[in-house]
Amino acid sequence: MPSNFRLLQGSHTKFISRILVYTLQAYENWLRRNKSSVVSEIASLMILSGIFFILVFTVVLISLKLWIGWRSKSLLPHLRKDAQGRTLTTVGFFHPYCNAGGGGERVLWTAIRALQKKYPSIQCVIYTGDVDARPADIIDRARQRFNIVIVRPVEFVYLYRRDWVEAFKYPYFTLLGQSLGSVFLGWEAMMKFVPDIYLETMGYAFTGPLFKYFGGCKVGAYTHYPTISTDMIDRVSHRSRTYNNATFISGSLLLSAVKLAYYRLFAYLYGIVGKRFDLIMVNSTWTFNHIEALWQASDKTHIVYPPCDVTEFVKLPLERGGDKTILSVGQFRPEKDHPLQIESFSVFLKRMGDSERRAYKLCLVGSCRHDSDVERVNNLREFCEELGVADRVQFKLNVSFTELKQLMGSSTVGLHTMWNEHFGIGIVELMAAGCIGLAHNSGGPKLDIVIPHNGEQTGFLADDVPSYADAMETIFNMSDKERLKIQMNARESVQKFSDEEFECSFLTLMEPMLQNGEEKV
Structure with missing residues (x-):
């Protein structure tokens, strides 16, 4: 086991030990102040059980995070250093449909090209579920569809559980199902490679905390479209029939009420995970207004118009x-x-x-x-x-x-x-x-x-x-x-x-994260 891993493990063990000692001392003082009784014994048993559960849970989380950090250094080691042995900063783009050929993919490839042109010490990694396409085919499609030629090779980390984020898998509670599915997909991605900087570029916001708290990454998001919006909630509230609000739901007062409660709960959870991003970029005024209302992180939310050719x-x-x-x-x-x-x-x-x-x-x-x-x-x-x-x-x-x-x-x-x-x-x-x-x-x-x-x-x-x-x-x-x-x-x-306007805004906002990433490496 690497020495730095043992050092981290030791420091965390001391921290947990201190918490345990202080907690037990507080518990002992509490017992002295309270006379022995059935109620106090039951209360003390509950307190001890709670302390034990919290400590075990904390130990498991810290150990898991340390294991992921140690394991990530041993996976794809060629991405960590260049041919001359110089340390590289890795930027991972979570884009399971990178070969789709839509507007979101144009943003992805333009962002990668911009980073490569300005920062020779950066290695870009794409997490993709396009397992049937070779790296050369994906890059060639980007060139043909968008007329974008990247400066240096890009590493692809293939994900085999992309069906977890497919809508067809969740005929009901689709938003929640896809979001939870994205966590499983994100876990697969993190088990294969942990970058220094993680960028979520397809709208799977629930993966952000995963890479931030378990992967130890700086995390950013480029949001094209909020997973849920106040407009969607309003349409359910007014029982309007749309492609994502079926007639049998909009026509029922009870089902509409249930769906409305579900949407509001999901919006609350969506806001919690959205706030965890260190940098939030959105593609328009409309998206900004909705993300601001849901995530309430105006200090780190910025409009970056997508690149159009x-x-x-x-x-x-x-x-x-x-x-x-x-x-x-x-x-x-x-x-x-x-x-x-x-x-x-x-x-x-x-x-x-x-x-x-x-x-x-x-x-x-x-x-x-x-x-x-x-x-x-x-x-x-x-x-x-x-x-x-x-x-x-x-x-x-x-x-x-x-x-x-x-x-x-x-x-x-x-x-x-x-x-x-x-x-x-x-x-x-x-x-x-x-x-x-x-x-x-x-x-x-x-x-x-x-x-x-x-x-x-x-x-x-x-x-x-x-x-x-x-x-x-x-x-x-x-x-x-x-x-x-x-x-x-x-x-x-x-x-x-234009591409130039996008690149200028994107690189300006990314610069603080990249500097932090380089210091971290």
Whole structure:
């Protein structure tokens, strides 16, 4: 056993011994002041039992923490030092779906690239559940999807229990189930490697205390979307039917009351774990407001807009040559509300003549993470058939960055329909590419993106089928000059969401943690 481990073990043993001595002395004094009786004997037995339980529990926790710390030094030792034998600071990113190809993954890879460029003594480690993908394949996908080339190799720690955080595993009490599942997944990650600095980048906040108190790490979080929000609680309170509040619950007063109590309890627990992070970064004003309300840690919570590849997209020409394509970019998840897009487009087409409607097209671009997403796409295809618009709707799955740019450069409208989208990288990229943004009147698009720039309009907002259909009609009825003015305003406004702005903010906030990490190493 290493000498430093014995030293730590010895110091903790002395500390526990002192607590035991002081406690027993206090107990002895208490006995002297109280005459012997059945009540005092029962009370003394309870006190002694409590003392014994606390001491045993404390010993177990300290021993477990020391064992984890000692064990972590022996695992993946090549990550601790470089080829010249110099000590490295390890930064672990907990991102079980690092190969998904969504906006969260763009943040992940941009953050890694930023750290590598500025700090040559940092080794980045990604905890991923993409066990079917080789490291080279994951990195190549990031290059193809996001046009991001990392500076140095990244180490991947593969996790084989990712199904513990899958929603399908918890048909009821999904939030609590996934959160507890993330603790098990986090434990697997910690058993394989403990970094100096731990960054949670996918929304699994319950893993933070695990790495902080057992792994001894500095812990930070980049939160895209709160696991629970005050809006979700309000919807349950008002018994509104949504994709995460089934009809049989919203229609029952009793079940709604039970779910409301459950949500409030979960929000309380979520707030407890959130406060434990040393650094909290959020991606938008909307997310900041909710995290501030739930975690109440304003002194260490900061807005860091996610990196959007506006540099590449602003190179695309603004003139569309009469193209009448409406383009949607986003993962095929239920909250993205693709049915609203299809139904709105259907209503819009009904206002056209038979010959005119053939000029319009809706193109849905997105990535599929697993079989559930594939099934969702198939259901959307059937929905198109039901509405009679299957010939006017295209599905393009897992497209390359090159193909994505081509689609953006040839579309007139950039469509977004998610209610309370935390930010909306897709709509930013569409606006940068010259598409007229048409987004949901809530969340990030409402507060940060589709807002006036220098007092001028940058896009359109809607919130239901009629308002989306009306906006589509308005956009296509505008003159080229009117559309060009909005395109130019929008393109100029999204410069604040560039890679450079993200890297500057991210590195500035990370610097104190990195310095502490280097001192620790």
